[in-house]
Amino acid sequence: MQTKAYAAATAKAPLAPITIERRDPGPKDIVMDILYCGVCHSDLHTARGEWPGILYxxxxxxxxxxxxxxxxxxxxxxxxxxxxxVGCMVDSCRTCNPCEHDLEQYCTGPHGFTGTYNGAAKxxxxxxxxxxxxxxVVDEHFVLRVNHKAEQLAATAPLLCAxxxxxxxxxxxNVGPGKKVGIVGIGGLGHMGVKLAHALGAHVVAFTTSASKKQAALDLGADExxxxxxxxxxAKHAGSFDFILDTVAASHNLDAFTTLLKLDGALTLVGVPEHPHPSPSVFPLIFGRKSIAGSLIGGIAETQEMLDFCAERGITSDIEMIAMKDIDHAYDRLLKSDVKYRFVIDMATLD
Structure with a gap:
């Protein structure tokens, strides 16, 4: 099945029109005409060959x-x-322990989960x-229902990753009422972290290096x-946080945030820096039974739960719509953090 697409031919080439082959749909497959596609920093890393094993x-x-x-x-x-x-996965082994517990993102099968792009194809x-x-063309197990209003569909797309x-x-x-929660970074991931933590009923504190982002963070739902x-x-917040979500994709000092955690608090990393973070100090961790953790995306059931939660409350991403031909310019702006807060491609412009 042939379809129009936009592709990087090499790590150095600008993205350009291409005709690709989709597999013929099987008995458990759906065929979807794509209306909108969000632009993730992972797209840029992959297209420009900044991660190993990229296929062109x-x-x-x-x-x-x-x-x-x-x-x-x-x-x-x-x-x-x-x-x-459709989000970040289109397949997994479906027989390992994580898959059987709706945690396909942590599939321990021979190849792990199959990424929506640059994964092993059928x-x-x-x-x-x-x-x-x-x-x-995607197996129905990895397809998600969307209940947002028609006018919200473009801004719904980034929910599938961010x-x-x-x-x-x-x-x-277990973020919710009675919890003090920090969100580090107010970008594509961080702005969704603020919105969701607020909607879950937590007291939300946004951390930013830029004073110019203060009002924007408050507008997103931050309490402080x-x-x-x-x-x-x-220092005013030392030892007071139940949980801190760190979305920053640049190397930085984690000690500044572990000292803010209370007993049994957790600092969880979802941003992947180009260079490793400096090694954290052990003392703040052992003297408060604190932890530094990481988290990937979510499984299919959890992603559906998130989409339903957001549809019920009218939560979407803050986006800037672009035409397909402007993707390389969008990548350049993404490198400069020049977007509030997520680009979305109107796929009608591919024609």
Whole structure:
């Protein structure tokens, strides 16, 4: 099945139009026309060859919202015409312990989970192609229902990565009423962390290095904003946080945040820096039974839970819509953090 797409031919080449092959749909597959695709920093890293093992041509995109145009004979969850979504995974072994417990993102099968792009493809194709395309074929197990209003669909797309990447740790560490929660960084991930922690009922403190972002963080739902470069401001919060979610994708001093945790508090990292963080001091950890943890995306069931929660409350990402031809310019702006807070491609512009 041929479809139009936008791809990087090499790590140095600008993205350009291409015709790709999608596998013929099987009995458990859905075929989706893609309406919107969010732009994740992972797209940039992959297209530009900044991570190992990238296969070219590379079609990025794993924040996909579209309309189902065909379903296999054994599909039970969806029908033709449904609005649906696809996130960061399109397959996993489904037999390992994590998969059997709805944690497909931690699949321990021979190849782990299959990424929506640059993963091992079925049907004899060399690698999976992502959402910078007109159409996608996906097993129904990895397709999600979308209940947001029609006018919210573009801004729903980033929930498939930025939303679930912050939701999963917030839920795992039981964020809710009575908890004091910090969100480090007010970007694509951080702005969703603030919105979701607030909606879960926590007292939310946003940390930023830029005083100019203070009002924006308050508008997103933060109860307080702390300028993390200000030692006096940071000291006022020492030993008071139940949980801190660190979304920053640049190397920085973790000790500044572990000292803010109370007994049994956790600092969880979801941002992946280009260079490792400086080694944290042990004393703040052992004298408060504190932990530094990491978290990936979420499983399919958890992602559906997040989408339903957001639809009920009208929560979406703050986005800037772009045309497909402007993707390289968007990547350049992404490197400068010049977006509030997520780019989304209108896939109608691929024509």
């Amino acid at each position: 041509p590379c079609v990025p995109g794993h924040e996909i919202v579209g309309r189902i145009t065909a379903v296999g004979k054994d599909v039970t969850k969806f029908k033709d015409g449904d609005v649906a979504a 049907g004899g194709l060399p690698n999976t192609f992502g959402g910078y395309s007109k159409r996608i 939303g679930i990447t912050t939701w999963s740790p917030l839920k795992h560490w 904003v702390v300028i993390s470069k200000d030692a006096d401001e940071m």
